[in-house]
Amino acid sequence: MLAFVIRRVGEALLVLFIVALVSFAMFKFMGDPIQSMVGQEATLVDQEELRERLGLNDPFPVQYVAYLGRVLSGEFGISYRVGLPVEEIILDRLPATLELALLSGLIAISLGIFLGIYTAIRRDGFVAHFIMTTSLIGVSLPTFLIGVFLIWIFAVELNVLPSYGRGETLDVFGVPLSIFTLDGLKSMILPAVTLGLYQMTLIMRLVRSEMLEVLRTDFIRFARARGLSNKAINFRHALKNTLVPVITVTGLQLGSIIAFAIITETVFQWPGVGLLFINAVNVVDIPIMSTYLLLVAVIFVTINLIVDLLYFSIDPRLKVGGGSKGH
Amino acid sequence: MSEEIVLTVEDLIVEFPTRKGILRPVDRVNFNIKKGEILGVVGESGAGKSMCGSAIVGLIDRPGRITGGEIRLQNERIDNISHERMRKIRGRRIGMVFQDPLTSLNPLMTVGEQIMETIRVHLKISEAEARQRAIAALEEVGIPAASSRVDAYPHQFSGGMRQRVVIALALAAEPELIIADEPTTALDVSVQAQIMALLKKLCHERGTAVMLITHDMGVIAETTDRVAVLYAGRLAEIGPTKDVLSNPSHPYTIGLMASTPSPTGSTERLSQIPGSMPNLRAIPQGCAFNQRCTKAISACFKHLPILEPVDKTDVACWLYDEAYKDEAAEQSKTQLKEGA
Structure with a gap:
């Protein structure tokens, strides 16, 4: 198992190394940074001098290694537009995105698993058919449309939930969070539902099909023949056997909730990193864009690593030295 | 051998409604099994052997159902009782052994957990006591070092050993009747005889009645007291x-x-029955x-x-x-x- 963990960490580092290369290349190929830094009156000599001073004439690999060194020591550069260190700007925005992603992930996972089990067990029932049909909407409608619909219904027509912003925040260990105030929580509901709806329907459909698969297996039949209650069969035996694929997909989905909250954050003007990124794209603020890319990669790689480790706690067949007859 | 009848099946009919009409995989079948007796049920694939077994424990897959006849366990009808009452009979009074031991056990639970779970569904005993009984059950079916193997997962056992675990599970709550559906078909020939001998011995000791479903005439000849041909x-x-x-x-x-x-080793060419069993949709008249x-x-x-x-x-x-x-x-x- 230790060897497995070491191998996976190695792979993760390789992925990050390559992503760092891409995000560094953005500086090189998306316009000339010198042009964005110097004023209009600067002469070509001034520009050349600055280029030399910043090390931009060094060969690419040398520049890349220098960049890696700065990244590892926590220096991501200065935002072209705001003029502040990128890490400060992003850290300032990150809590908003994380709490939104966490809430919508929680909604997606709990509701997705619950509805998945329900529609699998009652697969011929009217309610199950209704849920399955409606879930198609969740899968097929684009996120921004769902967000706009929800704003129209709950903010404009019913006027019960705010349509933009974080609402009131409460500082927890110096980090402002919306989730602990009533106003903040109300502000979170619409964006969280919008962000989580697609993932929820995806998890639900996955749990349902996996459950149906497992419920057909011999050991479920044998469990019935042993006189176990339906509750024990559905939850203790069937659900646990569906978890490996469900966790894989859920992990990746959680990653994309955090990484691609861009659209939802734009629709709801949620001041998170997604909104920051989209604004950065508008003004070609490359340090922010490339750091965002790195951040997303780190989140994905970390979640994947956690998912891989979770397999071990679920499936005993994966443990090394667990026996010779596994399949 | 006592003459007490454990299971009576009378005029049992199982039907499956399909788009092309109603199919009858079991049509007016009658038999009974006495205490301690082993009844073999033979027939070709699709003759309704397994369907009979499923009908007795109330586990026919939908949309099939029992549409006629009676099934009685110790003179109580069990074909028309509620799901909940039937569930309490399954495992407690009727144990089942399935064909493939590799897929009969939940891969994510230790064998001990599965045995304890079965015992505790049916008997009100403490967890520690259930564990002791699980170990005893594994010892009884001949699993070496049962007290440590109780915490092993199914994939850590060989096929034959897994079928022993399945038998231990079927017998865990000391049922009156065991329905064994092709219990040795998926096993190596060398292990088959051991498993059959084990099943026979355990049921004989406890006076458990056995319905042994198989298509192996050798198993029938060696193991059963009576045989039903479907x-x-x-x-x-x-x-x-x-x-x-x-x-x-x-x-x-x-x-x-x-x-x-024949075991006497005659080298004559075996004869065969011409044709094949009719499709359930096209059973001839008569x-x-x-x-x-x-x-x-x-x-x-x-x-x-x-x-x-x-x-x-x-x-x-x-x-x-x-x-x-x-x-x-x-x-x-x-x-x-x-x-x-």
């Missing part, structure tokens, strides 16, 4: 194993015997076997034969009916002539 969902012949095997009466049983290699039967007489194509005693067994065949005796004799004479 054909297209109907009972063709039932009687004491030695009588059915040595002196079969139904033409299908005769054909079945002739197509089984006796289901009439199209393949070499001795069929006019009655076989018109009327459904019913079980009647012939010699020491019960046979469903018109050839032995008084009213058709002459025609049957005539038929066999002409056949003899043709053969010569």
Whole structure:
């Protein structure tokens, strides 16, 4: 198992190394940074001098290694537009995105698993058919449309939930969070539902099909023949056997909730990193864009690593030295 | 052996409604099993053997259901009781052993957890006590070092050992009846005999009745006290194993015997029954076997034969009916002539 963990960490580092290369290349190929830094009156000599001073004439690999060194020591550069260190700007925005992603992930996972089990067990029932049909909407409608619909219904027509912003925040260990105030929580509901709806329907459909698969297996039949209650069969035996694929997909989905909250954050003007990124794209603020890319990669790689480790706690067949007859 | 009857199956009919009409995989089957007795149920694939077993424990897959007849366990009807009452009978009073031990156990739970779970569903005992019983159950089925193997997962056992675990599970709550559905089919030949001997020994010690579903005539000959021969969902012949095997009466049983290699090692070519079992959608009128039967007489194509005693067994065949005796004799004479 230790060897497995070491191998996976190695792979993760390789992925990050390559992503760092891409995000560094953005500086090189998306316009000339010198042009964005110097004023209009600067002469070509001034520009050349600055280029030399910043090390931009060094060969690419040398520049890349220098960049890696700065990244590892926590220096991501200065935002072209705001003029502040990128890490400060992003850290300032990150809590908003994380709490939104966490809430919508929680909604997606709990509701997705619950509805998945329900529609699998009652697969011929009217309610199950209704849920399955409606879930198609969740899968097929684009996120921004769902967000706009929800704003129209709950903010404009019913006027019960705010349509933009974080609402009131409460500082927890110096980090402002919306989730602990009533106003903040109300502000979170619409964006969280919008962000989580697609993932929820995806998890639900996955749990349902996996459950149906497992419920057909011999050991479920044998469990019935042993006189176990339906509750024990559905939850203790069937659900646990569906978890490996469900966790894989859920992990990746959680990653994309955090990484691609861009659209939802734009629709709801949620001041998170997604909104920051989209604004950065508008003004070609490359340090922010490339750091965002790195951040997303780190989140994905970390979640994947956690998912891989979770397999071990679920499936005993994966443990090394667990026996010779596994399949 | 006591004469107490554990299981009675009377005129059992199982039907599956389909778009193309109603199918009857089990059609008016009658048998009973006494305490400590092993009844073999043989037949080709699709003859309704497993469906009978599923019907008894109330586990027929939807949309199939029992549409006629009665099933009685110790004289109580169990074919029409609630799901919840049936669940309490399954595992407690009727244990089951399935064909494939590799897939019968939950791969994510230790064998001990699965045995304890079964025991504690049916008996009100503490977890520690259940664990002791689980270990004892594993010891009884011959698992070495049971007290440590109790915490092992199914994939850490070989096929034969897993089937032992499955048997331990089936016997965990000391049921009166075991339904073993092809318990050795998926195992190596060398292990088959061990598992059968184990099942036989344990059931004999406890006086458990066994319904042994198989298509292996060798297993039938070695293990069972009585044997029921099923054909297209109907009972063709039932009687004491030695009588059915040595002196079969139904033409299908005769054909079945002739197509089984004899242990005495004769090198003659095995005979086979021509044709194949009819599709459930196209069972002919009269006796289901009439199209393949070499001795069929006019009655076989018109009327459904019913079980009647012939010699020491019960046979469903018109050839032995008084009213058709002459025609049957005539038929066999002409056949003899043709053969010569």
